[in-house]
Amino acid sequence: MKNTTFLHRLLIGLCLYLFSHILMYGQVVPEVCDSGIENTCLCETAPLQCPVSDLDGLTYTMSLYQHAEDGPEPMCPGQSGTVSNNPTWIAFASWCEELTLEICYDNCTGGGFVDGLQAAVYSDCGDLPGSIVGGGCATDPTGCIDDGCTTLILTGMTVGDTHYLLVDGCNGSACEVEISVIEDCGVELSDEEIVYNGIDDDCNPLTLDDDLDQDGFDVINDCDDTNPNINPDAEDIPNNDIDEDCDGQDFISSTYELDGEQIEIYPNPVSDLLQVNSTSSLSLELNLFNINGHLVISVDNVSTIDCSQLIEGTYLLKVIDVESGDFAIERVVVVK
Ligand SMILES: [Ca+2]
Ligand SMILES: [Ca+2]
Numbered sequence: 001m002k003n004t005t006f007l008h009r010l011l012i013g014l015c016l017y018l019f020s021h022i023l024m025y026g027q028v029v030p031e032v033c034d035s036g037i038e039n040t041c042l043c044e045t046a047p048l049q050c051p052v053s054d055l056d057g058l059t060y061t062m063s064l065y066q067h068a069e070d071g072p073e074p075m076c077p078g079q080s081g082t083v084s085n086n087p088t089w090i091a092f093a094s095w096c097e098e099l100t101l102e103i104c105y106d107n108c109t110g111g112g113f114v115d116g117l118q119a120a121v122y123s124d125c126g127d128l129p130g131s132i133v134g135g136g137c138a139t140d141p142t143g144c145i146d147d148g149c150t151t152l153i154l155t156g157m158t159v160g161d162t163h164y165l166l167v168d169g170c171n172g173s174a175c176e177v178e179i180s181v182i183e184d185c186g187v188e189l190s191d192e193e194i195v196y197n198g199i200d201d202d203c204n205p206l207t208l209d210d211d212l213d214q215d216g217f218d219v220i221n222d223c224d225d226t227n228p229n230i231n232p233d234a235e236d237i238p239n240n241d242i243d244e245d246c247d248g249q250d251f252i253s254s255t256y257e258l259d260g261e262q263i264e265i266y267p268n269p270v271s272d273l274l275q276v277n278s279t280s281s282l283s284l285e286l287n288l289f290n291i292n293g294h295l296v297i298s299v300d301n302v303s304t305i306d307c308s309q310l311i312e313g314t315y316l317l318k319v320i321d322v323e324s325g326d327f328a329i330e331r332v333v334v335v336k
C-alpha cells in the first residue's frame with residue numbers, strides 16, 4: 001500500500017514536472033506546497049493561469065504543510081486576527097475587470113474544530129494585503145465549515161494584469177479544492193496576438209504585444225518598432241533620410257572645403273548647439289545672420305554656436321578661414 005502511494009506520488013510528481021516544463025502557458029496544475037520550495041508556496045512564484053478561464057475546473061488537494069510566513073497577516077486590510085497558515089498561491093491573468101470565482105472545498109482535515117477554507121485575491125505581491133482586489137476577501141468564519149463553497153465577486157481588476165489568488169485552510173486545515181469561474185465578462189478571447197493592446201491575447205509570451213523589434217523601446221517611444229536599429233538610443237546616420245534616433249528628423253550634416261581643409265556643419269535643423277568642425281587647425285570665424293541680414297552671433301576659434309536662445313527661423317551661417325579669407329555660407333534652420 002505504501003509503495004503504491006509512493007509510486008502514485010512519483011507519477012504525479014513526474015507529470016507535474018513535465019507539465020510545468022513543457023507548458024509555458026495555459027492551465028497549470030498547481031504543485032502542492034508540501035515543503036516550502038514549490039512554486040505555489042509564494043505569491044511571487046505562483047504559477048500563472050492564462051487566461052483566467054484556465055482557472056475554471058482547476059482541482060487540487062491542499063497540504064497540511066504550515067508556512068504562515070508566506071501569507072500576509074492580516075489576510076485582508078483592517079481584519080486583525082486573520083492569518084493564512086498553509087497558503088497556496090495561484091496567479092491568473094484577468095481578461096475582465098469584474099469576475100466571480102467560486103472555490104468549493106471538501107474533505108477538510110487537520111484544523112480541529114475549524115476545518116474549512118478562506119481565500120483572497122491581490123494585485124501585487126509586493127503589497128500584501130494592501131493590494132487586495134475589490135471583493136477579493138473571503139475570510140468570513142462561515143467559510144470555516146467542513147465543506148462548502150466560497151464565492152469571490154471580484155471588481156476593479158486591471159484587464160491583462162496578473163492577479164494572485166491565495167487559498168488557505170482555516171486553522172491550518174487542508175481540503176480538496178475545486179475552483180470555478182462561474183461568470184466572465186464576455187470578452188472574446190483571441191487565439192491570435194493582437195499587437196499593442198497591452199494584453200497577451202494568446203497567452204504565449206513568445207508572440208509579442210509590444211516592442212516587436214526587441215530593441216528595448218515600446219512603440220510609444222520607438223518611431224519604427226519593426227527595426228531594432230531605429231530607436232531613441234541609436235546613432236543618427238547623417239543625410240540618409242532616415243531618422244534613426246527618433247528625434248523627428250534625419251541628422252543633416254554639410255561639408256565644405258576651406259583653404260584645402262574640410263569643415264563639417266551639423267545638425268541642421270538645429271535646436272541648441274550647432275557644431276562646426278574642421279579637420280585641422282584652421283582658425284575660423286563664425287558669423288550667423290538672420291533672414292534680414294542682421295548679424296546675431298559672431299564668435300571665433302570655437303567649434304559650437306549656441307542657438308538655444310534664437311527664435312525659430314532660417315539663418316545664414318558664414319564660416320570664414322581667417323588666414324586665407326576663404327569662406328562658406330550654410331543655410332541653417334533653427335527649430336524649437
Ligand atoms: Ca496583445
Ligand atoms: Ca521597439
Ligand SMILES: [Ca+2]
Pocket residue numbers: 213215222223224225226227228229230231
Ligand atoms: Ca525600433
Ligand SMILES: [Ca+2]
Pocket residue numbers: 236237238239240241242243244250251
Ligand atoms: Ca539618419
